[in-house]
């Protein structure tokens with residue numbers, strides 16, 4: 001597999017009037033990786049994608065996409081090798097799925113010969129592709145949007161909130177296609193707010209806030225960097241034992257009536273605490289709960305806000 005970066009950005013910046021959308025951003029994407037771009041609304045994710053697509057021009061920095069400056073003269077050829085699924089994909093309601101895909105194939109300058117296979121690949125049955133888009137469910141529209149993004153076998157794929165509104169089965173199907181593409185060497189940049197569903201899907205996560213990259217790494221790396229306390233969920237035999245444990249750790253009393261107490265615990269003190277708890281006869285169960293991805297994400301954003 002070719003390891004030349006698909007995207008290389010150095011000190012990238014974009015302003016809209018006085019408003020900072022992307023600031024001093026460095027980013028490298030290589031073939032065969034799926035990178036998740038996460039951040040609050042207005043963090044600059046779409047602005048970054050627009051720069052990489054050559055839809056807007058940077059104010060500062062260097063940017064190379066598939067070996068070209070996306071704002072340069074040779075960019076049209078480069079764009080043919082990029083697929084883009086916008087958050088709100090524009091599909092003409094009066095067209096059938098087939099007609100719509102043919103239309104986008106012509107726009108992109110690729111042959112529509114493989115369109116039927118492409119529709120089958122994204123799970124849009126032949127009969128459905130002959131229906132008008134106005135009759136489509138959200139899942140069908142999203143699958144057609146993905147087929148549009150896959151036209152011309154792109155080497156680089158931008159997916160903006162691709163799973164919003166999809167049921168769990170469709171989401172799984174969607175990620176199966178993403179994994180297949182990644183294994184074929186396609187670079188995938190996926191914008192998402194749904195961090196929990198990225199576990200096992202994204203090789204790397206880039207966290208953006210107010211136009212800046214504030215953290216980057218695999219989910220495990222981000223977990224380690226955040227170093228948030230884990231939590232021990234302890235189940236006790238009696239309400240009295242639960243009350244005593246709460247008092248010992250200065251915690252609020254359990255409210256679910258199941259004698260379960262959640263004790264936050266620093267990684268370095270975990271084993272000591274577990275040993276003490278196991279020595280007590282009143283403990284009937286013990287579970288170690290890791291900080292959720294949403295908590296890790298909130299940690300990086302709050303750290304930046306404080307700075």
Ligand SMILES: Nc1ncnc2c1ncn2[C@@H]1O[C@H](COP(=O)(O)OP(=O)(O)OP(=O)(O)O)[C@@H](O)[C@H]1O
Pocket residue numbers: 016019020021039040041042043044045046047048
């Ligand atoms: N065309 C534009 N004109 C003026 N300001 C803009 C324009 N596009 C984006 N912005 C501003 O740039 C900042 C970054 O916006 P952007 O759409 O890139 O964020 P985002 O992370 O994609 O948000 P979301 O998750 O809501 O899609 C915001 O403050 C936004 O208001």
